Amino acid sequence: MTTPQEENFMRKISAEEKIEPKDWMPDAYRKNLIRQISQHAHSEVIGMQPEGNWLTRAPSLRRKAILLSKIQDEAGHGLYLYSACETLGISRSEMIEQLQSGAAKYSSIFNYPTLTWADVGAIGWLVDGAAIVNQVSLQRTSYGPYSRGMIRICKEESFHQRQGYEAMLALAKGSEGQKAMAQDALNRFYWPALMMFGPHDSESAHSQKSMEWKIKRETNDDLRQKFVDQTVKQIEVLGLEHPDKNIKWNEERGHYDSSDLNWDEFWSVINGNGHCNRQRVEHHVAAHDEGEWVRDAITAYNEKKRAKNAQHAA
Amino acid sequence: MTTVTEKLELFEVFVRSKRGLDHKHVGSLHAEDHEQALEYARDCYTRRSEGVSIWVVKSSDICASQEDDADCFYDPSDDKPYRHATYYVLPDPVNNM
Numbered sequence: 471m472t473t474p475q476e477e478n479f480m481r482k483i484s485a486e487e488k489i490e491p492k493d494w495m496p497d498a499y500r501k502n503l504i505r506q507i508s509q510h511a512h513s514e515v516i517g518m519q520p521e522g523n524w525l526t527r528a529p530s531l532r533r534k535a536i537l538l539s540k541i542q543d544e545a546g547h548g549l550y551l552y553s554a555c556e557t558l559g560i561s562r563s564e565m566i567e568q569l570q571s572g573a574a575k576y577s578s579i580f581n582y583p584t585l586t587w588a589d590v591g592a593i594g595w596l597v598d599g600a601a602i603v604n605q606v607s608l609q610r611t612s613y614g615p616y617s618r619g620m621i622r623i624c625k626e627e628s629f630h631q632r633q634g635y636e637a638m639l640a641l642a643k644g645s646e647g648q649k650a651m652a653q654d655a656l657n658r659f660y661w662p663a664l665m666m667f668g669p670h671d672s673e674s675a676h677s678q679k680s681m682e683w684k685i686k687r688e689t690n691d692d693l694r695q696k697f698v699d700q701t702v703k704q705i706e707v708l709g710l711e712h713p714d715k716n717i718k719w720n721e722e723r724g725h726y727d728s729s730d731l732n733w734d735e736f737w738s739v740i741n742g743n744g745h746c747n748r749q750r751v752e753h754h755v756a757a758h759d760e761g762e763w764v765r766d767a768i769t770a771y772n773e774k775k776r777a778k779n780a781q782h783a784a
Numbered sequence: 785m786t787t788v789t790e791k792l793e794l795f796e797v798f799v800r801s802k803r804g805l806d807h808k809h810v811g812s813l814h815a816e817d818h819e820q821a822l823e824y825a826r827d828c829y830t831r832r833s834e835g836v837s838i839w840v841v842k843s844s845d846i847c848a849s850q851e852d853d854a855d856c857f858y859d860p861s862d863d864k865p866y867r868h869a870t871y872y873v874l875p876d877p878v879n880n881m
Contacts (some may be wrong), residue, residue, distance in 0.1 A: 474826065487804070617804060703877055707877055707878050
């Protein structure tokens with residue numbers, strides 16, 4: 471039995487109208503959105519760590535300024551997404567608690583370590599590249615605040631991928647050693663970047679409902695295929711070897727065929743056993759705790775100001 | 785002599801023209817309170833179904849940056865061209881990223 475509210479909600483969804491914060495929505499739609507948007511926000515924030523690892527060791531002032539700007543953007547993107555999520559009735563502190571307790575997830579790509587400077591280039595190019603494929607699709611998500619956040623983020627994100635590719639290009643056209651470093655970074659980040667799109671559609675717990683409600687607009691496998699296709703040419707221009715020996719153009723499908731992923735690794739990292747899972751969360755907890763005096767100072771300053779104003783008014 | 789409008793509060797009006805779009809500032813009006821401001825806004829600014837949602841905010845509650853200070857206020861981003869995608873020159877075959 472569908473209620474008039476549910477009917478009205480589904481009418482908006484099928485008419486491609488956005489759902490806005492004060493509209494009635496099914497509980498499961500709200501929960502699903504909170505899970506996805508908060509996971510997305512956490513990824514932006516945790517994603518600052520692997521790149522931050524190279525800030526003090528960037529090879530030039532120019533690269534350092536660029537990297538700093540990119541990391542600053544990620545913090546901003548986290549903020550847009552947390553704010554969008556808060557319109558669904560969850561508080562910022564609840565979300566942070568869920569991240570720190572492990573109840574909420576973030577993209578498992580950030581549990582891989584950044585071993586060399588080339589990894590920073592590979593992340594911008596491949597990881598942000600994969601994120602863009604996903605986010606371009608999410609600009610058409612059915613929830614208004616999420617959609618608007620995605621539009622803003624996509625506008626800012628193009629620079630992230632281009633700076634990464636430019637850094638990779640510099641290494642790939644550099645000395646033998648630099649080229650080998652670029653190849654190694656590509657080999658290590660290519661597969662986890664493909665895993666960012668999530669499990670196969672048939673294995674994805676949330677996919678079907680999310681597609682029905684138009685929270686997600688394209689399936690994990692379709693988005694992954696887009697990324698595989700666009701990356702072939704980019705690897706070729708770098709003059710590097712494709713990490714997937716089975717990559718082959720399929721005329722009939724109009725897409726590249728590729729190897730299946732190591733799903734054992736995927737599930738193992740998601741379930742907490744990647745190289746850096748513990749370190750990432752511990753670092754977040756420490757940064758949050760160490761920042762407490764700043765939050766306290768803001769509150770103390772506000773109280774002082776209020777008292778002063780009250781005195782003036784009296 | 786004070787006129788009625790001088791005693792009334794000034795409200796800023798924001799209208800969402802279509803679901804999915806941002807609320808956009810369309811103008812202001814005088815009203816006794818929020819409820820009245822909403823109804824006036826409907827009568828004033830959406831007479832031809834220009835909107836699906838209206839926000840009204842007391843003008844006095846808006847904290848705005850100062851136009852005169854714009855130069856120094858935005859100065860920190862002036863010397864950071866690398867924040868723009870166009871700053872990066874890439875080979876033609878991959879320049880669409």
